[in-house]
Amino acid sequence: MPAVCVIGIGLIGGSVLRAAAAAGWQAFGATTSPTDAELARADGADVCTDVDTALRRAAAEDALVVIAVPLTALDTVLRQIARYAPDCGLTDVISVKEPVAARIAERLPDARYVGGHPMAGSATSGWAGGSVDLFRGAPWVLTTEDDTDRAHWLRTARLALACGAAVVPASAREHDAAAARISHLPHVLAAVLASVAQEGGSLALSLAAGSFTDGTRVAATRPELVQAMCEGNRDALLAAMDDALGRLGVARGALATTGSLAATINHGHQSRLQWAQQQAQATGEFTVPFLEADAPERLRTIGAAGGRIHRISGDVLDGVLPLPQ
Amino acid sequence: MPAVCVIGIGLIGGSVLRAAAAAGWQAFGATTSPTDAELARADGADVCTDVDTALRRAAAEDALVVIAVPLTALDTVLRQIARYAPDCGLTDVISVKEPVAARIAERLPDARYVGGHPMAGSATSGWAGGSVDLFRGAPWVLTTEDDTDRAHWLRTARLALACGAAVVPASAREHDAAAARISHLPHVLAAVLASVAQEGGSLALSLAAGSFTDGTRVAATRPELVQAMCEGNRDALLAAMDDALGRLGVARGALATTGSLAATINHGHQSRLQWAQQQAQATGEFTVPFLEADAPERLRTIGAAGGRIHRISGDVLDGVLPLPQ
Structure with a gap:
């Protein structure tokens, strides 16, 4: 049973915690908000209000650590991780990827890190705003660089799929x-x-x-x-x-x-139609053996073409691609 | 029983015809589309496919003529009006007002004309897209210039109110x-x-x-x-x-x-809130005796402040204004 430790249990982090637990992961988390912790525990979630304790447990259980705090709180959490769980694999759910990757490279240069961005949201916030199916059918970008640790990437992708999302591989810059x-x-x-x-x-x-x-x-x-x-x-x-x-x-x-205004209006109209067609159209399948040397590049090409990964079997990724237009 | 002749019975014109008839006006119309005419007649509307005939009848019955054709067909209809119904009071439901006023001033310099723009729409078009309650609660701009014919303005405003709309007075330029x-x-x-x-x-x-x-x-x-x-x-x-x-x-x-981006985002947020407040807030009432000399100017001031006219009693206009913010 894989373990995941979610730091921050607001709308996104709280939904990851719920969805991972529902999919059979050993999921626990921490929040600095006593209110959210109480609400989460009332819902049966394994949540404490001490981030250090949660990270010590993550280190002991080799859990995947999900950073689900706002960008402004990132440095604080990275200092705690450096102290209590420096060897854990890391991911995050913050909406920009290059700035997060840069700070992690600076503060935790040896960390295994895959950036994540589940493209789901809602008008609500906090634990109460989340839900077990927030990510169902949504794209979840995972950063895929040439030097990304393969095993760690696969584990992070399994978490995203367990939450019901489809994985979109892209470099941090492309995202x-x-x-x-x-x-x-x-x-x-x-x-x-x-x-x-x-x-x-x-x-x-x-x-x-x-x-x-x-x-x-x-x-x-x-x-x-x-x-x-x-x-x-x-x-x-x-x-x-x-x-x-x-x-x-x-x-x-x-x-x-x-x-x-013909050129402007026609081009905008065509672009909007192209978006709608890409969402709606029949799709072609692909399969990528992830451990091959050129896999990151192939995966980025698939993400750039609008493809999504829906299944992982061993180290083989299966997914769908929009038909070329 | 006041009479109204609607030229063009698409989404907007067809809805004016239905709403005016339902409110007890003697409402008839014309369209160059045999399909739309047939659909309208099947719905019990008094519609023919000969614009000249409809305009001759409008002249005989002193009907208010509503021009409800696209801007591109305006010149053709103005030529027909000049020939068959030059003395009828005119209004229109086209979405720009200065260009329409300019063409009418050029082709029918003696016409009594009040420009109109009901702010209602739908994704559908043609007679089949219209409905008797399309304008219910919607603002309906009526152009209000210093030299606007008062009696004709009042008759046009009564049509807009009969259709369930609220009249917003404004100059063509302000609109x-x-x-x-x-x-x-x-x-x-x-x-x-x-x-x-x-x-x-x-x-x-x-x-x-x-x-x-x-x-x-x-x-x-x-x-x-x-x-x-x-x-x-x-x-x-x-x-x-x-x-x-x-x-x-x-x-x-x-x-x-x-x-x-603080200045941009905060100003946009405040502007959106101001719009929502203006829609939702309690309102102050006003009354304007329309035949007084400064009535057009007073009405434009009311329209500029977000006011709407909801009732006409004789020549007195009653309506509501947003509270000052």
């Missing part, structure tokens, strides 16, 4: 670039759109409906969460913002000089 | 500026966001969920409709795009130099 475009930029554009509408005064806000409501929904999120997420992915987000600025500037120029 | 910020810019930003995500490749599209899905929903709309709507409001949309470009550029600069 951050993609997240900037599909998650962080949408939050920035929602804020900009809400501000432009508000600048139109009460008449504009009075008439605002469908397209405004959808386009600004995530601007209702707690701003400190949005800020931490976006600022933590600065370099990739800057590139995505430059792309958006360029496209918006081209559209502005076309409208001013030719009166036409 | 177009607001619509650019809360309707047309969201469509442009959705197209840009979809394209930036697609540029991130299949990995980005594979990971795209919540914030991407919401932010690009309207990019799934038929592109020719979005194009006509946005391009028809060129000047106001250019101003809104410049505002968005400026704010996005400032955000980019702040992130690059200070690492912080």
Whole structure:
């Protein structure tokens, strides 16, 4: 029975703890919130309020340690891991991957680490917001670099699959670039759109409906969460913002000089259709023997093509790929 | 029993015809689509396929003529009105107001005209897409200029109220500026966001969920409709795009130099909250005797403050205003 130790049991960490336990893992965790610990224990979870104790137990049981705290608390947890569980395999569920990998390389240079990002969420937070099936069917990115420890990667992938997710292999850099475009930029554009509408005064806000409501929904999120997420992915987000600025500037120029927005609107429409088709279409299967030398590169190619791993048999990975468009 | 003649019985025109008839107006219409005419007649509506005949009847019965065709068909209909019903009071339900007013001033300089824009829609189109309660509770902008014919404005406002809408008074210019910020810019930003995500490749599209899905929903709309709507409001949309470009550029600069997006994200969050509060909050009432000399200006002030007219008694308008924030 594999063991997993989850540090931080909020929405994501609490859901990992529930799902891993339900899948038969020996799952335990720690939180600095007495309230969350009490709620979790009332739900039958094995949770304490002393991170050091939990990490000592993780070391004794060779548990996979899941860092599920906000980026701002990462350094504190890394110091505790260095002291009490320096040999445990590590993963995390924080929404940016290069900055986390850099801090771990700095503070725990010998650690076996695979970065993780389950692409699931909800408007709620804390232990009470989580659920055993939060990750069911969701993509769960695992960082896959040429020097990633293979056995540790496989164990982390088994955890993600046990939680009901599909594993998407990508380098930390590829993950951050993609997240900037599909998650962080949408939050920035929602804020900009809400501000432009508000600048139109009460008449504009009075008439605002469908397209405004959808386009600004995530601007209702707690701003400190949005800020931490976006600022933590600065370099990739800057590139995505430059792309958006360029496209918006081209559209502005076309409208001013030719009166036409055809290129902008048609390209956006086609892109949205392509997304919908990729979600919906029939898929091709793949199989990768993970211990072969070029496996990380092959896996990254599969992730880059929109592929997902659904099964691990021994050291062979099986999954599905979107059909080429 | 007041009479109304609706030219074009698609989603909006067909819903006006149904709602006016249900409210006791003598409502009839015309469409160049034999299919839509047949569907409408099967639903008990008084619809013919000959616009000239409908307009001759409108002239005979002094009906209010509602132009409910796309902007691209406006000139054709104006020529028919000039020939068969030049003295009828006119309104329209097209989504931009200054360009329509300009064409009417050019082709029918003596017409009594009040521009209209019911802020309701749906993903469907044609007669079959409409419904008797499409406008229930929705804002319906009526252009209110200093030289607007008062009696004609009142009759048009009674039609909007009979359809279940609340009347929002605004100048054509004020309407177009607001619509650019809360309707047309969201469509442009959705197209840009979809394209930036697609540029991130299949990995980005594979990971795209919540914030991407919401932010690009309207990019799934038929592109020719979005194009006509946005391009028809060129000047106001250019101003809104410049505002968005400026704010996005400032955000980019702040992130690059200070690492912080606090100003952008907090302002967007506050703006979204202000919109939600304006929708939800308790309201103050107002009453305007419409025949007084400064009534158009007073009404525009009310519309600019987010006010809506819910009742007309004789020539007195009653409505509600958001409380000042």
